[in-house]
Amino acid sequence: MAKDITVSNVYPSEICEKISDEFGKLIAFVAHSNEKAHERETSHNILRAESNLRNNVTEKTHKCKVCGFECNLKEKFLRHLRLHSNEKKSVCEECGKAFRDRSKLSRHLFTHTKEKPYICCVCAQTLRDFADLNKHLRIHTKEKPYACDVCSKAFSHSCNLKTHLRIHTKEKPYVCEVCSKAFTQRSGLKFHLLTHSKKKDYVCEVCGKAFTHKNTLKSHLLTHSEKKPYVCDFCSKAFTQQSNWKIHLRIHTKEKPYVCDVCSKAFSQRCSLKYHLLKHTEKNPLCL
Secondary structure (H helix, E strand, C coil): CCCCCCCCCCCCCCCCCCCCCCCCCCHHHHHHHHHHHHHHHHHHHHHHHHHHHHCCCCCCCCCCCCCCECCCHHHHHHHHHHCCCCCEEEECCCCCCCCCHHHHHHHHHHHCCCCCCCCCCCCCEEEECCCHHHHHHHHHCCCCCCEECCCEEEECCCCHHHHHHHHHHHHCCCCCCCCCCEEECCHHHHHHHHHCCCCCCCCCCCCCCCEECCHHHHHHHHHHHHCCEEEEEEEEEEEHHHHHHHHHHHHHHHCEEEEECCCEEEEEHHHHHHHHCCCCCCCCCCCC
């Protein structure tokens, strides 16, 4: 995990008399430096203290009979129990969507108000809540706390790790209803669905050829120019298409990502694997 970026030793808060020595880390200081965030933090601390008094927090522990979760705060324990039921008491008055937790409703309301009270002190980007701000700060701190157990590749967000793991599990949860082709990401399915559409809104102004995807048109336009932006670092050969450049690089890297499920022979190109699979017919069950 990357180290957090630290702030200067003397960096007084505009809200109160605290200075950066009391924070030490950028993430903690940014959270405090946002005025509304600071107000909510103070309010939250008061409410938490009042809640502790109401619930008479003691050494007594409440244990969930379903999953074994334990805590000594009655209100928190009751909130946890709702996870095992379909009870959703907190309802949005704008759209009617219901939530088990009031805090999740509060976060949802920002989608209607468009309010973004949390400000990044590094780039001034505004965000809806502290959780989003915390995730955003990893862009600046380069922190990647979510590591893959299989290949050790690290990610800044848990959702990216979840998507990455499908490379190892071969899981493809997004399936095309037209041709049954499956994808690891929703964006891949969305892009694919355009191939079943007869709409070709992106037209080349040079030759009139039409495309379903904007990126495909963008790649096509390079064929009408002398530009070859994709250059090989090994031999300086240039390409108009990024896909051709990637295939060429495998000549130097010896990478063979396409593996035969029958005999485990590997290939650098998908088309080579497809041609190879023809050998595994009923008449030719083994590689020749």
